[in-house]
Amino acid sequence: MKRISYLIRKSAGNIIKRPLSGITSLLLLLLLFLMFDLVWISALSVNWYLDRLVSKVDMEVFIEGSLSDTAAAVVFETVRDLYGVRTAEFVSKEDARERLNSLMGTDLLAGLEGNPLPRSINITFDSPFLSSDFLDQFEQNLRRLQGISEIFYPRGQLQKVENIRNLALKSVIFLGFAISLAVVLNLLQSIRLSAKTREEELMQHSLLGAGKVFLSVPYIFEGIFYALVAAAVGWALLIYASGYLTFKNVEIIFPTRLEIAYFCIVSCLIGMVGGYAGIRRSL
Amino acid sequence: MKRISYLIRKSAGNIIKRPLSGITSLLLLLLLFLMFDLVWISALSVNWYLDRLVSKVDMEVFIEGSLSDTAAAVVFETVRDLYGVRTAEFVSKEDARERLNSLMGTDLLAGLEGNPLPRSINITFDSPFLSSDFLDQFEQNLRRLQGISEIFYPRGQLQKVENIRNLALKSVIFLGFAISLAVVLNLLQSIRLSAKTREEELMQHSLLGAGKVFLSVPYIFEGIFYALVAAAVGWALLIYASGYLTFKNVEIIFPTRLEIAYFCIVSCLIGMVGGYAGIRRSL
Amino acid sequence: MNSGNSIVELVDITHTHSDGARLFDGLNFHLKSGEMAVIYGSTGIGKTTLVELIIGKRAPQSGTVVVFGEKIDPGSERLVAKTRQKIGGVGGLFRPISYQTVYENLVYPLILRGDRTSSCRSRVTRVLSQLNLIGKKGETAGNLSRGERILLMLGRAIIADQPLLLIDEPLAGLDTQMSSEVLKLLHRLSVAGHSMMIMTTGQTDLQVPNATVHEIRDGRLG
Amino acid sequence: MNSGNSIVELVDITHTHSDGARLFDGLNFHLKSGEMAVIYGSTGIGKTTLVELIIGKRAPQSGTVVVFGEKIDPGSERLVAKTRQKIGGVGGLFRPISYQTVYENLVYPLILRGDRTSSCRSRVTRVLSQLNLIGKKGETAGNLSRGERILLMLGRAIIADQPLLLIDEPLAGLDTQMSSEVLKLLHRLSVAGHSMMIMTTGQTDLQVPNATVHEIRDGRLG
Ligand SMILES: Nc1ncnc2c1ncn2[C@@H]1O[C@H](COP(=O)(O)OP(=O)(O)OP(=O)(O)O)[C@@H](O)[C@H]1O
Ligand SMILES: Nc1ncnc2c1ncn2[C@@H]1O[C@H](COP(=O)(O)OP(=O)(O)OP(=O)(O)O)[C@@H](O)[C@H]1O
Ligand SMILES: [Mg+2]
Numbered sequence A, B: 001m002k003r004i005s006y007l008i009r010k011s012a013g014n015i016i017k018r019p020l021s022g023i024t025s026l027l028l029l030l031l032l033f034l035m036f037d038l039v040w041i042s043a044l045s046v047n048w049y050l051d052r053l054v055s056k057v058d059m060e061v062f063i064e065g066s067l068s069d070t071a072a073a074v075v076f077e078t079v080r081d082l083y084g085v086r087t088a089e090f091v092s093k094e095d096a097r098e099r100l101n102s103l104m105g106t107d108l109l110a111g112l113e114g115n116p117l118p119r120s121i122n123i124t125f126d127s128p129f130l131s132s133d134f135l136d137q138f139e140q141n142l143r144r145l146q147g148i149s150e151i152f153y154p155r156g157q158l159q160k161v162e163n164i165r166n167l168a169l170k171s172v173i174f175l176g177f178a179i180s181l182a183v184v185l186n187l188l189q190s191i192r193l194s195a196k197t198r199e200e201e202l203m204q205h206s207l208l209g210a211g212k213v214f215l216s217v218p219y220i221f222e223g224i225f226y227a228l229v230a231a232a233v234g235w236a237l238l239i240y241a242s243g244y245l246t247f248k249n250v251e252i253i254f255p256t257r258l259e260i261a262y263f264c265i266v267s268c269l270i271g272m273v274g275g276y277a278g279i280r281r282s283l
Numbered sequence C, D: 001m002n003s004g005n006s007i008v009e010l011v012d013i014t015h016t017h018s019d020g021a022r023l024f025d026g027l028n029f030h031l032k033s034g035e036m037a038v039i040y041g042s043t044g045i046g047k048t049t050l051v052e053l054i055i056g057k058r059a060p061q062s063g064t065v066v067v068f069g070e071k072i073d074p075g076s077e078r079l080v081a082k083t084r085q086k087i088g089g090v091g092g093l094f095r096p097i098s099y100q101t102v103y104e105n106l107v108y109p110l111i112l113r114g115d116r117t118s119s120c121r122s123r124v125t126r127v128l129s130q131l132n133l134i135g136k137k138g139e140t141a142g143n144l145s146r147g148e149r150i151l152l153m154l155g156r157a158i159i160a161d162q163p164l165l166l167i168d169e170p171l172a173g174l175d176t177q178m179s180s181e182v183l184k185l186l187h188r189l190s191v192a193g194h195s196m197m198i199m200t201t202g203q204t205d206l207q208v209p210n211a212t213v214h215e216i217r218d219g220r221l222g
């Protein structure tokens, strides 16, 4: 019997010969991984939702009434070329009046002589720049330009979104860390239980001169097996379930396949660490 | 040595004599309980936030221009006395004009003769009635009254909130169930490990005629101990941490002390079940 | 057959192991109260299996095992546990708990009976000095020599004070001095009224006065 | 002192146990290659402790243990593991794995050596028939009788083919027929070139030709 094939058969035997313990270990890990996956999915989905909310944010820059149209055009061009601007639209007095009319449904200014509405520039931004910090800075830069009377943008809303994003990020980091720790500890306990039931064997085999590495390989395999199966089954279940679940107003964002593959690889590593930690003290 | 005092000392010994395993078990349970607590807190907080959002929902009922003021007053009184209504405010043509003015900052209707704005009734509801179903029903009832031209309320927003509440409820139930299962399985494994290291003892003691109950009591105690300590420490940590954390725009709602006490009692029961399940197969 | 003072009654026991080895074939045996029976037979003949039948760790394929007037059936946990409290033993299944101290090994039967701490202490100490093991009181049982381990198990039988003792190969690996010490103890236990079954391969070295001697042969006890 | 053909060299070993019992006090012992040494001494004298010193399970308080020319130090895992591969044993620490079958117990040394499955099978089967244990091949070791267990461990020593065998009380609890069988096996192993240390309490029943006999007394080996 070649040593490698023995090690593989031994690892399989360790799992199969105690099916109830194996299933308990797997189920526990599966639950933990499912939680981790859900946290990940939630984080992606919340992020996507907040991105969508923020992408509608724009800035309204009002131009002083005293400024000549040519000067206003210069201001517009300057603004349009500023760093971070995606689109800039010039809203003339007539445009503004039309907008108000379509908003109100009737020409409220019909009785008035002249047009009291100001000219303005409507700016949208590239998504990386849609932060309250950048827009603050941008506003201050604009204020240095001449001929600008007022600047409006939904600063409060933006900050609220940023706060939520921050809170979500902290929660995800905390939960991810806690769950990962739980996974390692749990693997450690499963493997320790597995090793404990084979104490006699470990002792006799070490008396026969089996090295620590040779003795621990089956347990490390066992750890990897549990972690990998739990991780893969977890994602399979979620992807399967997502076909049946649809939510109004909420889009569920999954990690990409590559990310899931990386996740499974990392699970293997965690399985290895847990397996090694579990067997170590029994040697 | 009295039997009871022996059992208590034995339970304590089981935990203390394998401090590393004990700490691993406790840490694992603590992490799981923390997750459960966080899920609970999040559910309460989200609920509170959504309640606050919804509490601002009101209904605007417009009265036909052709209706006489006395008839309008009768309509108002009918509406005010409808089931579920908290406040009802009559908005006369003048009130409406003032509101528009204060909204726009200037009297836009200055040039017009007469007042084109309609009379309306502004209704708020008692919180249990702030559901899209009830308001739908309410709207239909109103439409049966004569003299009502239009009814506005933020149906979409309400439904969105209801969807989110629904999703949150489902998530909480799923997570709560998954974590509880994980807690039981985890206790089972911890106790099984503890019993496994004492296999010789269980065998010899049963040869000496110790009954299954007497043999399993220390392990059930051990399970209860882990569960109770993890539950209590979890809440203690969270309550302590909440003193240091404050979030803008987000209020964190904790369960009441009574609820936490119940939670700890339920943890004890779970500890009992896990302990019993863990020792059962070793007897 | 259920004579009033029979402690162990084995009636028409037939037992075949999973590998097809026929051990017992209509075996009958009665142990009277206070009797000391030496049962000998070569290795693998089924002595330890006999002990396992009596304590209900194994059920015979046919025949009945009656101990203290109760029919032993490994299925009924409660009855087996109740009967076991009256059965002590040395060797075979009856081993010291290797990771516990000598004291902890000895005190358990007293705890089970619900004795008070102080009386437990003095009783264990008394037995330990009887056995010349007092110096090993705090030693882990796994560190004891083979001889000390047999003494320890005898001590447990003395403390548990069970009316029936099943003793599997008490002299295995003991020197002559220790052997005679163990035999003296066994004799003393017998005089104190304990019924005993002593299993051994070589009948020669077990010279106990008043013992009835039985041989297992051809699946029967003669 | 490191004569070329010394397998075990114990030099000035002093050992006191945690409970204050002074076991060895300047003990010296040399086992020559191919030698068969019978070491006797009463129970609790330290025979099993001697085995533990040689396989590096315990370190002496002073003195050196050299096995196969390597100084044994329980601290250096690698060296101990390497030396252990050359040391086999029966009894004491060397026990069958109770929940594994006889076959599984025997095949492990071959697996460790990296033998192919088919050659493992035939080798184990051959040894089992030598030992008259072929019928027990698939039996769980925990179900074996005491005698069969000793045969099993001798079989493991034969298969592992270790140059040094430490045999702790090989005849404990065996009947005369099984004893002579074991002695024959030991003799055959000695003839095959294995060096051996046999520990026993009663020197009398261990009549092996060509064996050197040593007694542990007063903490020394005579
Ligand atoms: N559960 C079992 N399944 C199959 N065979 C078994 C089982 N238990 C024991 N045996 C076999 O039954 C025989 C009797 O074993 P037992 O231990 O009763 O012998 P023994 O008389 O006590 O021998 P020794 O004096 O060597 O201890 C042995 O050959 C053993 O291998
Ligand atoms: N770690 C330890 N700490 C304290 N005392 C110990 C330890 N290990 C063994 N002893 C004691 O040392 C003595 C020698 O034990 P050992 O097992 O070597 O005796 P032995 O010669 O093999 O006896 P036997 O023939 O009965 O097996 C015993 O009294 C035992 O209790
Ligand atoms: Mg036996």
Ligand SMILES: [Mg+2]
Pocket: C145, C146, D047, D048, D049, D092, D168
């Ligand atoms: Mg010994």
